[in-house]
Amino acid sequence: YDIQKAMVARRSHLPAQTRDGSRISVMGNIELPEEVVSVLDHGGDGIGLYRTEFQYLSRPDFPGEDMLFDNYKDVIDVMGTRPVTIRTLDINGDKAVNYIRDSHELNPALGLRAIRYCLQKPEIFKTQLRAILRAAAFGNVRILIPMISGIEEVDQTIRLLDEAARCLEQQGVAHKRDIPLGIMIEVPSAVVAADILAEKVDFFSIGTNDLIQYTLAIDRGNRHVAHLHQPLHPAILRMIKRTCDVAREKGIPTYMCGEMAAEPLYAPILLGLGVDELSMNPQAIPLVKDAIRSIDSKDIDDFMNAVMGMTTPDAVEALLAETYGAVVNKIEHLKQE
């Protein structure tokens, strides 16, 4: 198996393309600037999700603009012209910042988190936005907003971005305002209202962990309901499809950065649903790239017609195993090594 693994590692530095030659970007998720090396080592085409909570969690108070800027620039410098997708502060129940008071909530997953929190604390949010716009002058930066539930939150974010840019302009600080603005598709209403949201943003990024959690009303950390956490639930597949369909219609791409993207087994379905780019923990990149290479787009339409006709997660999983069983076995085997 050493030879096989070495080949996977070598191939990880080639582009991920299906047998018939259509290319998909396979990106890395990171939390710390240091992890950027691992993304490159594993053949990542860029950073699909740079989580920015750590800089807020590791300190006794809110980080300053320069410190944030340095963190972002560290990542951008290493990535060169490759995309770096910086997600704005996504504090929530399980990542509570301990110097934020008043955070006792009965259902933190349904509480004041992410963009909701940022819009209630515009000064803290603007500090981060300024740092991002400044760092953007040095590379290929995208900005990604978590937990968007409706168009007002997008409008408010754009206003704050404009304000931050105007301020930097007046102060003569180097920055770049004209960067792609995207939103996480993870609150069910964002899927249902995707056509409205697409008018105002440059890309979607599906966050499957939260999307599954809210769509099925299942806390993914709760073992009592873990059996109901089903990525292949027909409702989840339909929501991903709707997001991709609407995005295509509106001329914007759909990315994915939840755990679902990291599962090689799901690659045929995700491509079939129309996802344009997958982002995952760096270690998962080589095997997902390999899974993509085993797919022929010609087969996908028939496969997806069958998948979308299934009424239970189990039926989808059985069909997946039947159709892509060889790939699955090979890849699962390598994962276990």
Add this chain to the structure above:
Amino acid sequence: YDIQKAMVARRSHLPAQTRDGSRISVMGNIELPEEVVSVLDHGGDGIGLYRTEFQYLSRPDFPGEDMLFDNYKDVIDVMGTRPVTIRTLDINGDKAVNYIRDSHELNPALGLRAIRYCLQKPEIFKTQLRAILRAAAFGNVRILIPMISGIEEVDQTIRLLDEAARCLEQQGVAHKRDIPLGIMIEVPSAVVAADILAEKVDFFSIGTNDLIQYTLAIDRGNRHVAHLHQPLHPAILRMIKRTCDVAREKGIPTYMCGEMAAEPLYAPILLGLGVDELSMNPQAIPLVKDAIRSIDSKDIDDFMNAVMGMTTPDAVEALLAETYGAVVNKIEHLKQE
């Protein structure tokens, strides 16, 4: 105003029909058998939601079958031939039963509740199902299952109902198996997969409180995010519409029993979306009936086209006030008295 109120009270005992004569059932929600009188006094056409948690909450251990049967029969006897919709046990975070251990959950709203709990405790569930089937022999009973997220839960429920009926049959106990089985539409996946679910059930009942909560990822009890709890959010209106459209296509009716149903102001929208029956706290019945009488179905199509074109809750609300302002003012006025 006394005369006006007396007129509303008198009219509450007439059927609710629009100006052009289409009839809508306006039903009452109850928790205790005693409340059934209030439903009749306020002109309710039946019980749209009989919550059955109280019999579990008021005791040191699980209630027995006979006690449950007596409770259900008390309600049915008073209602005569009018429908009585019994919802099976919907225990959850904010209604925790204190003799149920192991219930510490970080996000109880996304945890082991309602049908999920019942399917993990089939003996407890079957006791309730037996009591319902026995009571059904005495009136016009519908059974309603909360928190359905997928078809497997419906299949399992039907199996348990069949088992309970078979057992009663063997024991020679009077009962009725052939009663309408409905599901709450309150988990987003149930809306998305409504066509699949409709194949197995006789009616839908939209629970707007939870549907809004999950669709917008907003805990309705959390004041920090209360401003985001928007019944007129375009995503919510679309989900209600989709539920009604699918149900009509499949030949089953759609009811509604959340707080949204109790707001006279929303009656034109709910009728326009295609809801077939509204259920609410008994006190709200007379004014909702009055609101329905002020509507002319001829105007509804144009109004709904405009509503469904709006992109924000505020825009929908403004249009509603503009179009049905007179009704709204009159009714709000009476409410404050």
